[in-house]
Amino acid sequence: MTNPLQDVLKSGVIVVTGTNTTANHPIIANYIHEAVTKHGAKLIVIDPRRIKLVDLSHLWLRPRVGTNVAWINGLMHVIIRDNLQAQAYIDSRTTGFEELKKSVVRYAPDYVSGITGIPPQDIEAAARLFATQGPGSILYAMGITQHTTGTNNVKCLAALSMLCGYVGVEGGGVNPLRGQNNVQGACDMGGLPNVFTGYQTVTDEAVREKFAKAWNVGKLPGKVGMTVTEMTATGGKDIKALYIMGENPLLSDADVHHVEKNLAALDFLVVQDIFLTETARLADVVLPGACFAEKDGTFTNTERKVLRVRKALDAPGEAWDDARIITALARKMGYEMDYAGASAVMEEINALTPSYGGITYERLEQGGLTWPCPTADHPGTPILHTHKFTRGEGVFFPIEYEPSAELPDAEYPFVLTTGRVYEHYHTGTMTRKGNALNRLYPEALAEINSEDAKGLGISSGDYIHIVSRRGKLKIKASVSGMTDRGVAFVPFHFYESTVNELTNSALDPVSKIPELKICAIKIEKAA
Amino acid sequence: MSMVKLTIDGRQIESAPGTTILQAARSAGIQIPTLCYHERLNPIVSCGMCVVEVAGFDEPVESCATPVAEGMEVVTTSENLSVLRAGSLKRLLSRHPLDCPICDKAGECRLQDLVFEYGVMAEGYEAPPKPREKVYATPLIKYWPDRCVLCLRCVTACREIKGACALDVTENEGQRELVFYPDKCVSCGECLQLCPVGALTENVSAMKGRSFLVKKVPTTCTYCGCGCQMELHVADNRVVNVTGRDDPGVNQSSLCVKGRFGYEFISSNQRLTRPLVKKNGAFEETDWDEALRLVARRFAQVKTESGADAIGGFASARCTNEDNYLFQKFMRAVIGTNNVDHCARL
Numbered sequence: 036m037t038n039p040l041q042d043v044l045k046s047g048v049i050v051v052t053g054t055n056t057t058a059n060h061p062i063i064a065n066y067i068h069e070a071v072t073k074h075g076a077k078l079i080v081i082d083p084r085r086i087k088l089v090d091l092s093h094l095w096l097r098p099r100v101g102t103n104v105a106w107i108n109g110l111m112h113v114i115i116r117d118n119l120q121a122q123a124y125i126d127s128r129t130t131g132f133e134e135l136k137k138s139v140v141r142y143a144p145d146y147v148s149g150i151t152g153i154p155p156q157d158i159e160a161a162a163r164l165f166a167t168q169g170p171g172s173i174l175y176a177m178g179i180t181q182h183t184t185g186t187n188n189v190k191c192l193a194a195l196s197m198l199c200g201y202v203g204v205e206g207g208g209v210n211p212l213r214g215q216n217n218v219q220g221a222c223d224m225g226g227l228p229n230v231f232t233g234y235q236t237v238t239d240e241a242v243r244e245k246f247a248k249a250w251n252v253g254k255l256p257g258k259v260g261m262t263v264t265e266m267t268a269t270g271g272k273d274i275k276a277l278y279i280m281g282e283n284p285l286l287s288d289a290d291v292h293h294v295e296k297n298l299a300a301l302d303f304l305v306v307q308d309i310f311l312t313e314t315a316r317l318a319d320v321v322l323p324g325a326c327f328a329e330k331d332g333t334f335t336n337t338e339r340k341v342l343r344v345r346k347a348l349d350a351p352g353e354a355w356d357d358a359r360i361i362t363a364l365a366r367k368m369g370y371e372m373d374y375a376g377a378s379a380v381m382e383e384i385n386a387l388t389p390s391y392g393g394i395t396y397e398r399l400e401q402g403g404l405t406w407p408c409p410t411a412d413h414p415g416t417p418i419l420h421t422h423k424f425t426r427g428e429g430v431f432f433p434i435e436y437e438p439s440a441e442l443p444d445a446e447y448p449f450v451l452t453t454g455r456v457y458e459h460y461h462t463g464t465m466t467r468k469g470n471a472l473n474r475l476y477p478e479a480l481a482e483i484n485s486e487d488a489k490g491l492g493i494s495s496g497d498y499i500h501i502v503s504r505r506g507k508l509k510i511k512a513s514v515s516g517m518t519d520r521g522v523a524f525v526p527f528h529f530y531e532s533t534v535n536e537l538t539n540s541a542l543d544p545v546s547k548i549p550e551l552k553i554c555a556i557k558i559e560k561a562a
Numbered sequence: 563m564s565m566v567k568l569t570i571d572g573r574q575i576e577s578a579p580g581t582t583i584l585q586a587a588r589s590a591g592i593q594i595p596t597l598c599y600h601e602r603l604n605p606i607v608s609c610g611m612c613v614v615e616v617a618g619f620d621e622p623v624e625s626c627a628t629p630v631a632e633g634m635e636v637v638t639t640s641e642n643l644s645v646l647r648a649g650s651l652k653r654l655l656s657r658h659p660l661d662c663p664i665c666d667k668a669g670e671c672r673l674q675d676l677v678f679e680y681g682v683m684a685e686g687y688e689a690p691p692k693p694r695e696k697v698y699a700t701p702l703i704k705y706w707p708d709r710c711v712l713c714l715r716c717v718t719a720c721r722e723i724k725g726a727c728a729l730d731v732t733e734n735e736g737q738r739e740l741v742f743y744p745d746k747c748v749s750c751g752e753c754l755q756l757c758p759v760g761a762l763t764e765n766v767s768a769m770k771g772r773s774f775l776v777k778k779v780p781t782t783c784t785y786c787g788c789g790c791q792m793e794l795h796v797a798d799n800r801v802v803n804v805t806g807r808d809d810p811g812v813n814q815s816s817l818c819v820k821g822r823f824g825y826e827f828i829s830s831n832q833r834l835t836r837p838l839v840k841k842n843g844a845f846e847e848t849d850w851d852e853a854l855r856l857v858a859r860r861f862a863q864v865k866t867e868s869g870a871d872a873i874g875g876f877a878s879a880r881c882t883n884e885d886n887y888l889f890q891k892f893m894r895a896v897i898g899t900n901n902v903d904h905c906a907r908l
Contacts, residue, residue: 040788041811061750061818062788068725091725181907213787217886218879218906224886225894226877226904232887237900250895256870260900263907266874274874274901276864278857280889281878287908303860310832311845320857321845323834324881326827327784328794328801332882334782336789340812344882347779347794347801348828352835353850357878357885361892363850367858370896372888380884403789403811457748460785460820469826471766472819474701475749548907 036338037419038172038208039405043070045206048077048168050161052192053103053178053552057087058457060212060337063174064088077168079161081106082178083452084482084524085517094161097519098151100450101182101439101553106158107191108436109147111198112139113162120166121200128423129197131431138433150436152519166199170206176214177454181552183440186545190432197429203420213337215461216327220335223391223406224384228260233388233406249387251371262547264288264540271300278305280357281324285313286462286530289549290505290540307360310464313530324357325350326465331377332358333399338417340403341394439553440541441504443521447555449487450522451503453534454552463528479532480513482524483558488514491558498561501525503554506536509561523558568634583625583636584612594638595647595679597654597672597758598713599626602814603722606714610650611676614638622646648680654711655684658759665709667760669774673711674759699728699747702765702823703754705740710761712738716753723816724752751822755806755815764803766823771797780807783821784880788813790821801825861897870898877904 043049043066057064064087070076071091080092089095098106114120115136125132144155165171173196179188193202193209201207213219225231235242243255266274267284277298288294298304298317306318309326327334329350335341350356355363358380365372374380378396385392390407398404398411405415419425443450458476459466466472481501483493493499495514500507501523510525510532518524525534539554565576570587577586582605587594597609605627613622617635622643625636637643654673662668690708698705717729717740728747731738754762776795783790791809794801804822806815837853838845864872875893877886886904893902 039811057748060786060788061748062790062813062816065723065725065816069723072722072725215787215879215905216782216784216789217881217883218787218904220883221877221879221881221886221904222906224877224883225890226886226902227906228900228903231890231894237894246894250891252895255894256898256900258871258900260871260902261874263876263903263905266876266901266903273872275868275872276861277874277876278861278893279876280885281880282876282905284876284905284908287905302864305857309834310827310830311834311838315834318838319840319860320853321834321838322853322857323837327781327880327882328779328825328828330882330885332884334789335883336782336812337787338789340789341883342782342789342791342812343780345779345781347777347781347796348799351829351833353837354833354835355850357881358888360854361885361888364854364857365892365896367854368862368896372892372896377882377884380887384883384887402809458819460824465784465827466820466824468830468832469766469824471702471823471826475819546907551908 036208036210036212037202038205038210039338039417041066042206042208042418043067043076043172043174044074046070046076046170046172047206048079048165048171050079050081050165050171050173051088052081052173052175054174054176054212055082055084055086055454056174056212059176059214059455061457063212067091077164079164081161083519083522094157094164096153096157096161098153099519100452100522101184102151102436103179103182103188104184104191104434105142105147105150105436106153107188107195108139108142108434109144109151109158110162110165111135111195112142112147113144113159114166114198115139117163119163120198124200125198129429129431131433134433135194135431138435165195169199169201170204171196171199171201172206172208172210174210174212176212178552180211180546181548181550183541183543183550184437185543185548187434187437191434194431197431202429203418203422205418208418211337214455217334219337219339220333220341223335228262231387232384233390246387249383264542264547264549267294267297270297275301276303277301278307279314280307283312283314283462283464285317286527286533286535288540289535289538289551291533291535292506293540307357309354310468312462312464322360323352323354324360325354330356330358333381335406338405340405341391341399342403343396343399440550441539441554443555447503447557448521449556449558451501451534451537451554451556452522452524452552453527453538454524455528456526459526459528461528463530467528479510479526479529481510482517483512483514484518484520484522485514485516486520487558488512491560493560500559500561501537501556502559503537503556505539508532508534508537523556566630566632568630568632568636570636571638577630581630583614583628583630586630587625587636587638592638594625595676596626597676598715600715600719600756603715603718606718608712608714609654611647613643613646615640615643644680648682651677651680651682652685655682656686658711659687659689659708660684661709665760666763667773669772671760672758698762699742699744700749702749702819703751704763704765706761706763707739709759710740711759713758715756715758716740716762719752719756724748724750726750729753749819749823750817751819752816755817764823766826767802771795771802776802783817785820785824790817792817792821794825800829865897871901873897873899874901877902879905
């Protein structure tokens with residue numbers, strides 16, 4: 036997020052898109068509720084599902100799944116046509132406005148309505164509300180990114196925000212809501228194929244030399260590595276061995292039949308986890324790790340705030356915390372790696388990572404610190420791009436709408452979209468282990484639109500088959516107005532109803548994110 | 563914005579217009595007792611504890627709901643106020659059993675603390691003929707109607723913080739009581755978190771630790787990316803309860819159903835406790851030395867035969883920064899590849 040999560044309390048208008056915030060980031064939904072009911076903010080929900088926040092919204096736009104670029108361009112078209120853009124901000128802080136202006140000319144409300152299904156007057160209203168009631172915050176999640184056009188969707192949202200002068204101001208910003216406790220931190224720490232910690236690139240020789248010296252090795256590889264999706268795609272071919280720590284791609288990746296085949300083709304698979312997950316079952320060696328309650332460390336939340344994690348109890352049996360396993364394995368391979376605890380690791384991170392330079396355990400005792408925080412006396416940076424953009428000038432990218440990779444047709448007439456429910460988390464490895472949450476949401480349910488259900492002869496509680504070009508799933512139906520006509524939603528938490536056997540592994544060319552949010556299916560009532 | 567000048571207990575204080583007397587006093591370090599008041603909620607004005615005297619007013623006023631005014635003279639402590647507050651406590655106690663020995667809240671109960679402070683004895687409490695059983699809106703929370711002092715914090719929090727409106731208060735045969743709307747409840751436990759007495763208790767963990775005997779460890783939630791601050795209550799190496807921590811910058815003590823009630827996995831009997839090695843298609847338990855030796859040998863073998871780039875590693879969005887740092891260091895410095903990524907895209 037460019038802004039803190041409580042910043043919505045200072046927003047005049049809030050756009051929520053591609054995030055079922057109430058279910059997946061409940062605390063942020065609390066703040067949105069407070070912003071609207073106590074501070075008079077206007078809420079615009081733009082989402083194909085009738086999410087809970089629609090009840091609170093002033094305006095709900097329901098685009099067809101996968102048509103994000105079209106509606107965002109439509110909003111920008113109206114804003115520029117009516118001269119509502121923040122011209123002084125654009126002139127002083129950005130570049131590429133003229134190109135953007137040209138590219139959105141085509142996206143008049145009538146044209147956009149044809150692509151998205153949103154009534155033209157709603158596009159007009161949303162554009163005016165967003166441009167005139169600022170500061171405006173844009174909150175989004177995987178409904179924006181898990182598309183073959185995900186990167187373009189995000190660039191468009193950034194352009195919309197800059198167009199109104201909302202990037203770098205309180206109550207504004209472009210704010211991705213990250214779905215996992217430490218997905219921000221895993222990226223920050225160099226758990227990516229192209230960068231070391233703090234996004235220092237592996238292709239930069241000076242950076243490599245710095246790390247090689249600190250890590251006491253001759254040289255470090257300079258070739259950008261493979262992403263998760265690329266590694267699983269080449270399992271058994273280019274990739275012979277995999278070391279998987281705390282991940283369950285066999286439920287979470289797209290088109291998992293393929294993933295399973297490729298993991299099985301590996302010469303050697305090591306899985307380090309707290310449970311024998313579906314992925315761990317395929318492993319040659321399983322290493323028992325410790326969960327968050329059993330270790331010291333830090334997580335970095337979605338607003339870039341580094342927060343302490345503290346050991347509260349001992350891991351069960353002979354399970355070890357992950358740091359101990361990694362360092363012991365390194366030593367077994369002849370590399371000296373040893374630390375006096377998590378704070379000693381953080382000291383090394385501080386020394387090698389400018390954006391984390393001042394984030395020490397001593398300071399974290401007083402509360403979280405938001406990066407960039409380069410020095411011990413730096414207060415942290417809750418809002419990014421306040422005076423100028425990190426790269427200098429903000430760039431408007433002109434972007435054209437492109438349809439999703441797999442659209443419904445005569446044989447597969449429905450759209451499948453996936454996500455999470457409030458009561459469960461990711462692949463259910465943790466939330467499905469106890470009674471409490473299972474009591475509230477015991478089994479997978481496919482949301483089917485009530486009009487569609489009528490046509491198919493399906494009622495809530497009936498079992499149905501959902502079939503895509505890649506797989507077939509038997510699942511119980513929940514009939515409602517939550518999804519639009521022609522759209523089914525299935526959560527991916529449930530191993531016995533693995534919806535990712537159906538999803539499409541087509542990737543966004545830049546981010547390599549699979550198009551989990553849309554593929555074509557047919558729906559049949561199960562006998 | 564011009565500031566309002568007033569005196570509280572003889573001290574000159576400046577406050578922003580619209581501030582209540584209670585807020586002005588607190589920001590000046592002057593304590594006024596409260597029970598129903600909560601800083602995130604609009605004033606509820608149900609308990610009568612925060613009364614103060616204001617010069618020119620015939621009767622004491624509730625400081626939580628009275629805005630400051632220019633030249634106001636406020637007194638927060640007097641014999642009269644003590645009598646009034648003790649009376650309010652007696653009124654609360656008249657419908658609250660002193661079952662503290664079997665109450666989960668004992669030791670961190672606001673009512674218990676106030677009764678202790680004011681030295682009030684329970685008078686006029688009549689136990690109902692048999693304890694009233696009341697089903698709560700969710701199976702995860704237990705409601706003890708006899709203990710409820712109807713402060714309405716829970717009702718207000720559910721409406722104002724969560725926006726769920728799953729709780730309300732009604733009159734039934736002259737008795738006010740809480741009503742629950744299960745279809746609106748999302749089991750977030752905001753009501754439970756803000757209940758000042760033991761009228762709402764957690765209903766998940768069979769093994770309860772007394773609040774003053776459990777170890778409370780401040781930490782960060784393991785679920786979504788909000789980073790909610792929480793306390794794990796630990797007894798006998800088990801988490802028995804989770805409460806939200808009042809971190810003003812993150813969650814202000816709110817949690818969701820997963821953060822508050824999704825802790826059973828920690829002590830699940832399905833946890834992995836020993837390294838496993840697959841032999842002839844089946845897992846066998848082994849010790850760390852053997853398991854790590856095998857991994858080291860196979861990685862070295864693949865590296866020799868096919869090069870370092872034939873090995874890949876998945877770091878984890880579930881693990882700590884320190885774990886992830888060490889993992890990518892291992893892949894880059896020890897294996898010698900940049901094939902390291904994690905599930906950020908999924």
